[in-house]
Amino acid sequence: MAVPAYEVRNLVKRYAPDLPPANDGLSLDIYQGEIFGLLGPNGAGKTTLVRQLTGLTRPTSGTIRLFGHDVVADPSLIHHWVALQPQGLALPSQEMPRELLVLTGQLRGMTVAAARKQADELIEAFNLGGKLKVPFHRLSGGQRRLISIALALMGDRPVLVFDEPTNDLDPEVRRVVWQRIQEGARGGRTVILVTHNVVEAETVLDRVAIVRRGQILALGTPGELKGRVAGNVRLELLFRPGGDEQAAGWLLERSAIPMGARRYAVIVPRPQAAEAISDVLPRLELLDDFRIVTPNLEDVYLELSGGESIGS
Numbered sequence: 001m002a003v004p005a006y007e008v009r010n011l012v013k014r015y016a017p018d019l020p021p022a023n024d025g026l027s028l029d030i031y032q033g034e035i036f037g038l039l040g041p042n043g044a045g046k047t048t049l050v051r052q053l054t055g056l057t058r059p060t061s062g063t064i065r066l067f068g069h070d071v072v073a074d075p076s077l078i079h080h081w082v083a084l085q086p087q088g089l090a091l092p093s094q095e096m097p098r099e100l101l102v103l104t105g106q107l108r109g110m111t112v113a114a115a116r117k118q119a120d121e122l123i124e125a126f127n128l129g130g131k132l133k134v135p136f137h138r139l140s141g142g143q144r145r146l147i148s149i150a151l152a153l154m155g156d157r158p159v160l161v162f163d164e165p166t167n168d169l170d171p172e173v174r175r176v177v178w179q180r181i182q183e184g185a186r187g188g189r190t191v192i193l194v195t196h197n198v199v200e201a202e203t204v205l206d207r208v209a210i211v212r213r214g215q216i217l218a219l220g221t222p223g224e225l226k227g228r229v230a231g232n233v234r235l236e237l238l239f240r241p242g243g244d245e246q247a248a249g250w251l252l253e254r255s256a257i258p259m260g261a262r263r264y265a266v267i268v269p270r271p272q273a274a275e276a277i278s279d280v281l282p283r284l285e286l287l288d289d290f291r292i293v294t295p296n297l298e299d300v301y302l303e304l305s306g307g308e309s310i311g312s
């Protein structure tokens, strides 16, 4: 039986009375030992939710329990249990990465020796060994992100929260980070992961909440959610410059969904996949690329949001 780490009920966060709520009545449980994801477009309210879960922002109304304790009434409890990798990177810029890691470990109750050992181990895993003498502000964006992830991992807190950890990481180191996150959860820790990345969501998450305009559109395992759109395939079209303007009428007839610059998606029932491809072939000269893909979480979002893209 799954035991909840977090129990969130009717959570509302309103930053100003005249603005729509950034979190609009969210209720969810996050179980101990799972990797729980929040997936949704810019401005959906994901960071607002994790800021409340980590005690950085107070809810306007609603309750949050962590390990059975009311952490809205007593946010100080959160800091014993939770480590956060924030979306923004506000760290002391003159510090060296290893010192930051060791200090964080000590602040979380580790001995100096244990903190140094874990810091060195993370530095090696994230391939930051060459950067020990470089202050934080001289590191690349990806290296800073890695330090920020390593900081969250220091001290082995029972709850780890990552707000878009892998956006600016290369594919190789991204896999190392995913592996660390999965090891953390296998060791019994609860992980909350905010992502825009559908591949990340499907690879790493045990369960995912799809968030839009402060509300949960759907919640389940990636497999369960994808089951909702299993009857379709998606035709992805990347047009040459100006090609989409020439094909405007054709795109409109097929209810094509804009997915970014010159990129469109057409959702097709599986039995009509062959027909859809032969429909594209006469227009190949307008295209840089096209492919047909089986549904992923992006399609679940497209379906639930009435044809809006998550974006990336």
Ligand SMILES: Nc1ncnc2c1ncn2[C@@H]1O[C@H](COP(=O)(O)OP(=O)(O)OP(=O)(O)O)[C@@H](O)[C@H]1O
Residues within 6 Å of the ligand: 015, 016, 022, 040, 041, 042, 043, 044, 045, 046, 047, 048, 049, 087
């Ligand atoms: N401190 C703040 N004051 C006022 N409005 C805010 C504040 N922080 C966030 N918002 C608003 O709340 C909404 C949700 O923002 P939030 O940062 O939670 O979204 P997000 O899902 O994390 O987006 P992204 O994927 O871009 O990080 C947005 O409309 C944003 O403008």
Ligand SMILES: [Mg+2]
Residues within 6 Å of the ligand: 046, 047, 048, 087, 163
């Ligand atoms: Mg955010």
